[in-house]
Amino acid sequence: MSSSLTAAHADNLRMGGTGAAAELMKLLGAAFEAGADDVTVEVIAGLGSSGSIAATIDGALDVAISARPLKPAEVETGLIQSVFAQTPYGLVSSNPKPGDIAASDLAAFYASTTSTWPDGTPVRVILRPNRESDTALLGGMFAGMGEAIDTVRSRIDVPVAATDQDNLELASSLDGSLVGTSLAQVVTEHRQLQFMTINGYEPTLENLENGRYPFAKSFYLMVPGTPTPLAQRFTAFLQSDDGKRILSAAACLPVIN
Incomplete structure (x- = not known):
């Protein structure tokens, strides 16, 4: 996987997000890339939740992984959010x-x-x-x-x-x-x-x-209102058996939306 922010490419999935999921994104990206011969994945480090949301709004990322929900002004840009793990x-x-x-x-x-x-x-x-x-x-x-x-x-x-x-x-x-x-x-x-x-x-x-331990952090998947084909494929991957297995191994409970 690459780690620099670059222009869009049809076969290149670009994602970034919260530091709390930095290693999780690498694991998910590597598995997604390994399962699709035509795909490469860039995980952009150091953006944080807000930076990755802004980059997705601007079209520099296909996917943002956030530790917080969208703010009202961000919702108005048309981004779609869903909780994919806790x-x-x-x-x-x-x-x-x-x-x-x-x-x-x-x-x-x-x-x-x-x-x-x-x-x-x-x-x-x-x-x-x-x-x-x-x-x-x-x-x-x-x-x-x-x-x-x-x-x-x-x-x-x-x-x-x-x-x-x-x-x-x-x-x-x-x-x-x-x-x-x-x-x-x-x-x-x-x-x-x-x-x-x-x-x-x-x-x-x-x-x-x-429910015995109810204290949780949610991870949000955020994509443009019209997601790129790769963003759609990655979203489906998170819901797959392989995606769920990686989430569970990374101490995340997969969430079905």
């Missing part, structure tokens, strides 16, 4: 045994300057930029978490990770780290980070599917 979302740490927490206690644990891990070592929160989609996701997922994030943001000692990859890189290198992230990103990037269990349940696909 993955458990939670809080991870470099601490090897971060333990369990009640969902109702998470905000206070996150905001407190005296929180410690079960082994007594201090918790060290890492933030994301205020306008980043995971900030809104985490803030709306647990009661009081939005206010807790604002409280932590007022502290000058708390680092801010600019990208999804920076987030897990910092989490891996900082003792006692605490960050919000998806299981899919941890799995596909092979990160040695441990999730807290919430209300006694691990963030697994089985627990997400049966």
